[in-house]
Amino acid sequence: MREVTERCGEFLERWKIAPHTLDMEECCHLFMEEMERGLATKEGSSLAMIPTYTKADNLITPGEKVIVLDAGGTNFRTCLISFDENMGVKIEAFTKRGMPGVKSEVSAKEFFSILADQVEPLIEQSDRIGFCFSYAAEINEELDGVPIVFSKEIKAPEVIGMPVGRSLLNELAGQGYDVGKKRVAVVIDTVSTLLAGKVATGVSPYSDYIGFILGTGTNTAYVEKNSKIGKLANLADGSQIINVESGGFYLVPGGLDRRFMDTTKHPDNYHFEKMISGAYLGAFSQVVVEQAIEEKLLSKEFKAKFEQIKPLNTTRMSHY
Template sequence: MLIDFAYFEENLDMFINEMEKGLAGENSSLKMLPTYISIDDIPEKRDSVIVIDAGGTNLRIALVNFDYSAPSISYFMRYPMLGTKGPITKDEFFSTLAEYLVPLTGKSKKIGFCFSFPADIVPNRDGRVIYLSKEVKIDGIENSLLGEPLKNSLAEKGFDIENIVILNDTVASLLGAKAVYGSRVFDSYTGFILGTGTNSCYIENNFNILKSEYLKNKPGNCIINIESAGYAKAPRTPVDDSFDSLTEKPGEQLFEKMISGAYQGGLLLEFIRAAVANGCFSKSFEEKLAAVSSLESKEIDDFCYYPYGDNKLAHLSKDNEKDLVSLYELVDAFFERAAVLSVVNLAAILKKTGTGKNPCRPVCISAEGSTFYKCKLLNEKINYYMIEFVRRRLGMYCEFVKAENSTLYGTALAGLLD
C-alpha cells in the first residue's frame, strides 16, 4: 500500500499548526517545551563533565572528556535506577545519587543530568519533575527541582559543583550528534526517538517561542522538546479508538500509541481481529486467532522475516496461502501508516524551520530506538518516504545518524553550559 502525497501534505500542515500553537501557548496537543539550551552557546573550549543518565531501568554515571574536541569516557558505572527496587524518599534519592558521584570529586565542577521522565525545564536549566513512570517510585519527588537539591546533597559531602544542567534523552540525542559529528557541516540538528515510546526535538529561533517572555525577545535559538508522543491530530480509525480505551491512560499519548514499539503488538492484534470480523480471513484463521490473547513487537518482526516460519502469526495462516498473503498485507499497511506518520513528524520540523534546502548542508537527524533500527518493515518505509516525499517532493535534505554514546556525550555537551 502506497500513501499519496496529498494525504501526507495535509497531515504535515496539521502537525506544523499544532507546533505553532504550542509555541504560542495556545491549546495544542504538542507541548513544545523550551529547554533553554542553545546549540550556539556551547563553548569551543571543552573541559571534563560529570554525566548522570537516569532512565526507567538503569542509572549511569560517567565522566566525559573532550580531548581535542572529540568526546571520550574515562569513568563509567551502571546501577539499577533508584526507586526500581522498592519505594524510596526524595531525600534518599538525592543522598544516594550524591554518594554515587563521590568517586568523581575534583574531576569536574559541571554536571549534565539526563532525566528521562517528564520535567518542566526552567530558565536556569534546572528541571522540576512532573511525574515518574510506574516502575520508578520516589516518594515526594513530583514537583521537586532536580539540580538544586542534588547540588545541596553534594555540598554536604564536600563536593563543590558550579552548575547542573537538566535535559531529557531526546535532547541529549540531538546534542550527542553535535558532539560526535561536530566536524560535519549540517544546516541544523534534530533528535528523534522511536523505541518503546517516541519523541522529537529541534532547534527553534527564540522569536518564534511566543509563550516564553524570557526567550521571545532574546536573540538566538533554543532546543524545543516537542513531546510529539501526545500529538492528537493524526487520522484515527475506530480500531485506534477501541485499542486506546484498553490502555492504562485512554486519551493520552495518542501519536505514540499509533507508531511506537510498546503499543505495536496490541494495536496490530486489534486490527487483525477487526479484519477477521469483516470476513477477511478463513474460519480456520478465526479459530486460531481466538486463542491469541497478546502479541509482542518481536513476534511481529519474526513474522515479517519468516512468514513461513515457527512463530505466532505464521501459525495463524499455516497451510492457507491466501490467509498468509492477506495477513502480510495487513501488517505491511500497518507499518506503512506508522512510517508516514513518523515522516510527517520529521518533515514538519524541516518545513517549519526552513532548513535542509541545500544538499551539501542536510539536517542531521540523530535517531535512537530499537523500533526505528530493528523493525524490518518500518525502517525501510521511513527511509522510502523520507526520499520520496521529503527530498523529491519538498526539496529538503536530511541525514539519519546513529551517534555512539549519544546520550552520554550529548548530556556532557549540555553540562558545559554556564
C-alpha cells in the first residue's frame, strides 16, 4: 500500500497537481501585478479589469418591479423581482431554459430571438430590465454590455462585439413591441453577487464588498477608486465596481493542464477558470485519469470500466 501511495504522490507532484507544487505567495504576487497592469492599460494583462460604471451604493425603490434576466453558463432564466420596505425580495413568473449556444453553434439572430421569446411574457410588466450576463463584456456608460469572448464553451461567435441590451430590444421591437421607454442595464453575475451581498446585509459594519463566483465558471469583482483606473480618462471622483475577469489569469503550472487546455475552444484564454471551475473539472479529470492509466497506476480492470463511461463530465465526477 505504501508503494502505491508513494507512486501516486510522485505522479501528482511530477505533473504539478499536488497542492504543495503551487507557490501560493508567488501566485498572489503575480495576480496583484496583473490587476495593477489591467487597471492601467487596456492591453498587456491577462486580467481584463473591466470598469462597469456601476456603483455599489445605489438605492432600491420598494415595490418597484424589475424584469430580471440571467444568462448563465448553462441556463437562461427570467423573472420579475421587487423588494418590500424591509428589503425582502419577491420573485414572480420565474422561467428557465437552456442557454443558447451550449449544445450547438447559434447565429446572432438565433441567440437574441431565443432570449426575446423568454422575455416576451414579461415585457409589459416593467420598463426596467436588469440583465445579469455571465460572460466577459465591456460595459459602457449607458450600462449596455458588449461581449469580448464567450467562455464556458458557449458557441455564438456572431454575438461577440454586439451590445446585448440594445440587440435584445431590437429583437423585441421586430416582434412588434414598443421598446421606446425600455432600459436595459447589463451587469455580470459577479457584480450582481456583490450587489446582492450589500442588499442582504443592509446597514452593516462592512467597509466594502467583494463578489466571487465559483460554479460553471469563476470570477471576482470588487469596488475600486476611480482615481486608480488609469486606462479611463476624465472619470469623476468616487468609485465603481471592477469586473476582474479573474478566470482569465494566466497560470499553467503543469503539463496535463496544458494538454487539457489545448482541447478547449479557446486554448489560450481563461486558464485559471479551466483549472478550477465546474465546466471543466470533469474533462480535465479525464486527462489525468488517462495519464494515470498510461503510467499503469490504475489496473486493466479499471481501464476497461473507465472506457465505458467516457467522456467524463463534472456531474459524474461529483458522484465520487
